[in-house]
Amino acid sequence: MPVNVKAKLVKKEALKKDVFKFSVKAKEIVDISKPGHFIEIRVSDQVEPFLRRPISIYNMDKENGILEFIFQVKGKGTDILSQKQVGDEVDIIGPLGNGKFDYSKYQNLAIIGGGIGVFPLYELAKEAKEDGKNVTTYLGFRNKDFVLLEDEFKNVSDELVLATDDGSYGKNGFAINFLKEDIEKGKIDSIYACGPLPMLRAVKKLAEETGIPAQVSLEEKMGCGMGVCLGCAVKTASSPKDSPSYVYVCKTGPVFDSTFVEF
Amino acid sequence: MNLEVNLGGIKLKNPVTVASGTFGYGREYSEFYDLGEIGAICTKGTSLRPKTGNKAPRVCETSSGMLNAIGLENKGLEYFAEFDLPFLKKFDTKIIVNTFGSTVEDYVEACRFLNKLDIDGVEINLSCPNVKAGCMAFGNTYEGVKEVTEKCRRVIDKPLIVKLTPNVTDITQTAKAVEDAGADGVSLINTLMGMKIDIDKRRPVLANNTGGLSGPAIKPVAVRMVYQVAQKVKIPILGLGGIVSGDDAIEFMLAGASAISIGSGNFIDPYVAPKTVKGIEDYMKKYNISDVNDIIGKVEMN
Numbered sequence: 001m002p003v004n005v006k007a008k009l010v011k012k013e014a015l016k017k018d019v020f021k022f023s024v025k026a027k028e029i030v031d032i033s034k035p036g037h038f039i040e041i042r043v044s045d046q047v048e049p050f051l052r053r054p055i056s057i058y059n060m061d062k063e064n065g066i067l068e069f070i071f072q073v074k075g076k077g078t079d080i081l082s083q084k085q086v087g088d089e090v091d092i093i094g095p096l097g098n099g100k101f102d103y104s105k106y107q108n109l110a111i112i113g114g115g116i117g118v119f120p121l122y123e124l125a126k127e128a129k130e131d132g133k134n135v136t137t138y139l140g141f142r143n144k145d146f147v148l149l150e151d152e153f154k155n156v157s158d159e160l161v162l163a164t165d166d167g168s169y170g171k172n173g174f175a176i177n178f179l180k181e182d183i184e185k186g187k188i189d190s191i192y193a194c195g196p197l198p199m200l201r202a203v204k205k206l207a208e209e210t211g212i213p214a215q216v217s218l219e220e221k222m223g224c225g226m227g228v229c230l231g232c233a234v235k236t237a238s239s240p241k242d243s244p245s246y247v248y249v250c251k252t253g254p255v256f257d258s259t260f261v262e263f
Numbered sequence: 264m265n266l267e268v269n270l271g272g273i274k275l276k277n278p279v280t281v282a283s284g285t286f287g288y289g290r291e292y293s294e295f296y297d298l299g300e301i302g303a304i305c306t307k308g309t310s311l312r313p314k315t316g317n318k319a320p321r322v323c324e325t326s327s328g329m330l331n332a333i334g335l336e337n338k339g340l341e342y343f344a345e346f347d348l349p350f351l352k353k354f355d356t357k358i359i360v361n362t363f364g365s366t367v368e369d370y371v372e373a374c375r376f377l378n379k380l381d382i383d384g385v386e387i388n389l390s391c392p393n394v395k396a397g398c399m400a401f402g403n404t405y406e407g408v409k410e411v412t413e414k415c416r417r418v419i420d421k422p423l424i425v426k427l428t429p430n431v432t433d434i435t436q437t438a439k440a441v442e443d444a445g446a447d448g449v450s451l452i453n454t455l456m457g458m459k460i461d462i463d464k465r466r467p468v469l470a471n472n473t474g475g476l477s478g479p480a481i482k483p484v485a486v487r488m489v490y491q492v493a494q495k496v497k498i499p500i501l502g503l504g505g506i507v508s509g510d511d512a513i514e515f516m517l518a519g520a521s522a523i524s525i526g527s528g529n530f531i532d533p534y535v536a537p538k539t540v541k542g543i544e545d546y547m548k549k550y551n552i553s554d555v556n557d558i559i560g561k562v563e564m565n
Contacts (some may be wrong), residue, residue, distance in 0.1 A: 001294050004533055017396055042531055047479040047507060049325045051532060093533065221320040223329060224530040228287040230333050231322035246336065
């Protein structure tokens with residue numbers, strides 16, 4: 001059940017040029033959020049820019065009611081958001097989404113993320129490790145300039161595999177190739193993914209080939225963020241092409257079983 | 264202070280309603296406030312049979328507004344009657360069911376079905392720009408609007424409202440057709456057809472290429488059309504297009520709307536509808552107006 005809060009910005013950190021981590025006081029949201037949930041932020045009380053921005057939850061400090069999210073400045077909405085200062089209020093609706101990462105039935109988790117898709121995986125890895133799961137995290141970045149949160153993920157993973165597409169940092173190649181090797185060694189019983197579409201498609205294929213179940217967090221352009229406008233539709237894999245049946249990233253997802261949807 | 268208005272036989276406790284397609288069937292926003300705080304809910308457009316929607320992307324942001332091309336996806340009237348209507352009946356607000364079809368006969372059948380339900384009114388959509396058949400195909404001529412409305416009128420005893428498209432040369436003609444066909448009210452405006460192009464991909468952003476523009480960007484067009492229609496017809500007008508505040512609502516009412524709908528404004532502020540009720544009250548206090556009906560159509564032209 002989402003709530004709308006004006007959350008006070010208590011800490012602002014630039015992780016890189018144009019990548020910010022915000023820590024806000026949002027106990028009402030933190031109390032009821034789970035890994036995979038997202039929030040929607042209204043960056044201005046004016047009508048320009050118009051829509052809220054869907055942003056994933058990076059970390060929650062349940063004890064102190066602190067919610068952390070990381071975003072990259074990509075357009076005018078995130079640019080306005082990035083100009084907020086400590087002490088300002090952030091208008092947030094959350095938690096949103098019903099499809100959450102669910103690792104309860106598994107023990108040996110592979111968490112794989114790419115680029116700015118790695119953010120929602122931190123809380124997942126953290127909670128899974130606290131719950132006694134074996135967590136291997138695979139992070140892929142374009143090159144060493146794009147690498148983010150290495151130490152943070154190391155702290156919440158039993159093993160961290162970091163790869164860059166050009167080999168300029170960490171292992172050389174796509175993160176999924178290293179996940180594949182570990183699956184072949186029998187180290188993994190489930191996959192949790194968020195990142196660029198080509199990576200998610202590769203995860204879907206890998207899950208099909210190996211029979212290891214995968215949960216993927218999808219993105220789509222959203223209107224309302226809560227299942228009203230039906231904007232962020234994604235076709236179910238079982239429905240026929242000429243009569244497609246849709247579910248919604250905001251309400252059914254954003255996390256789906258990789259076999260359930262077509263993307 | 265009296266906030267009650269009469270929308271073609273539907274007595275609304277206040278003039279604030281929420282627009283079709285921006286409020287689902289009320290469930291999501293009922294988690295934020297008591298839906299009894301608003302005058303009426305216009306449901307998501309629901310057709311006799313279930314209908315699938317368009318491919319994604321279906322929505323995108325534009326200057327002070329957004330484009331959508333959902334494609335009228337819905338689960339059909341039988342599902343509505345079984346699952347959504349009982350939920351809506353829990354609230355002390357009026358229920359106006361928005362419906363549509365791809366042929367005249369579809370509209371009539373849907374209206375026949377709706378006439379049997381415990382609802383307060385029917386709004387027929389002759390204005391969706393995002394589907395191939397029906398809707399705007401009937402909605403852009405006097406004759407088309409009159410024919411569909413007349414045939415629906417024959418099977419509906421409940422208040423009947425017709426929602427019009429602004430994508431016409433002269434909206435007063437289609438509004439006149441609604442009145443001549445015996446409907447109880449007219450709602451305007453639906454979205455303006457628009458397009459946004461991704462300049463890097465050199466392709467439209469929406470999978471449907473074009474979509475309906477809504478939000479504050481269209482408000483001046485909507486206010487102008489409400490004013491023009493108010494000069495031509497006597498049936499009440501449900502005014503909408505970019506309303507996000509009490510002040511916006513007052514503008515529409517001064518132009519001639521008996522009630523107003525909030526559409527995509529719901530997406531940016533879940534509390535916008537009750538805030539708009541409060542904003543109307545504030546305006547009435549400021550100008551010492553005791554009856555909201557005294558505002559309707561009271562704009563004085565220069």
